[in-house]
Amino acid sequence: MSRILIADDHPMVRDALRSAVVYSCQASEILEADCLDAAIRLLEDKGDLDLVLLDLTMPGVSGLSGLLTLRGRFPATPVVVVSAHDDRRLVREAIECGASGFIPKSTPRDAIAGALRQVLQGEIYLPPQLAGAVEEESPEDEETADIVRRLATLTAQQMRVLEMLGTGKLNKEIAFELRITETTVKAHVSAILQKLKVYSRTQAVVIANRVMEKNRLVR
Template sequence: MGKVLIADDHPLVRDGLRTVLAVALDRCELFEASDLDEVIRIIDREGDFDLILLDLNMPGNNGFAGLSTLRARYPSLPVVMVSATSDRQLVHEALRHGAAGFVPKSLPRGQIAQALRQVLEGDIYIPSDLTDAPPPTQSGEDQEILRRIDTLTPQQRKVLELVVAGRLNKEIAFELDVTETTVKAHVSAILQKMRVFSRTQAVILANKVNFAPSPGTAQASARAAATP
């Protein structure tokens, strides 16, 4: 079951994306919005979504202002930009503002379906003919990734170490003697500071710079895994 919000002010475009999602996802639960205010109201009312499809020129979006707003309010929620126009600079800007991908409306439906599945698996989608515009999570040097990690508080760093070690939120809460709600708050802050949209992307970045759990954290993780 996927939970997806289609945000576009054109009913025909929403109809087309509904058809694509019916192919891409089994039993997909769909929501629709025609402007940014409605997007925010729906997310606040319905809770977490697996994916947001955001039209570049939808009312309230104003270029990438809407994308920036959603990334700031919901840092763990993947937002894919959908646009009738596309070029390398536009794709680069979308990814720089935190998009999980960029899908031209001109793509065949099968390719759009594949792109959305790719994002749901934790990857960033870029059209093959626009790959010269690299995603922001991969465009900088390792020093930039390390700089982002350095902005984490000591507790957030411990949480990241356990996320990299493959621990679930409830296991992290047990190890650090905090509530799951606290762990979720730390994870959201980590995603925002690392400028990624999912735990998977955070792990990819951490592994890229060989970020590894400290000996104490690794030992604690091993003890937890061995506990019945």
């Protein structure tokens, strides 16, 4: 019996995904969240779940940041991206960030059900029309993929610090919001610079935005 979390801010989409979950497997528990913070709270409360279905355009998510946050904080929980967009580069970068699959929202219920069964069996799912997307890569895509791989090495807390750096917050403001010391913030910033292979906070924000801006989707 599986425990599955559906994270999407649109009630009709959650209903459709719940129907696909019920149709595909005997889930013992189906949870729902309408923003990233709510999803994180449920994962913290319930422990490792069997699967998370994650939308990329709900509150608290900027491009692939939500996926990176969940993979960093809950590495044992598979995450499948469910998106209204099926851009091949986005699919490739989602897999690079650790997604266990990518399901376009236009996918029929039967196909979604089959995809969920495949992921719950430990496989990675890509729709047939996008199966070759992971192998395709232009020079620009290769550079972006390298940034994505570096971002994927950040811990969940480091991702949160990086996102706050992007909003212009000072160390003391970040420390207050995250309820940690300024010394800890400085340690996180140093680790971020090292992992992203940059030399300043500004450079870190610029290269992170390069990925996030490309993947900031409009519903």
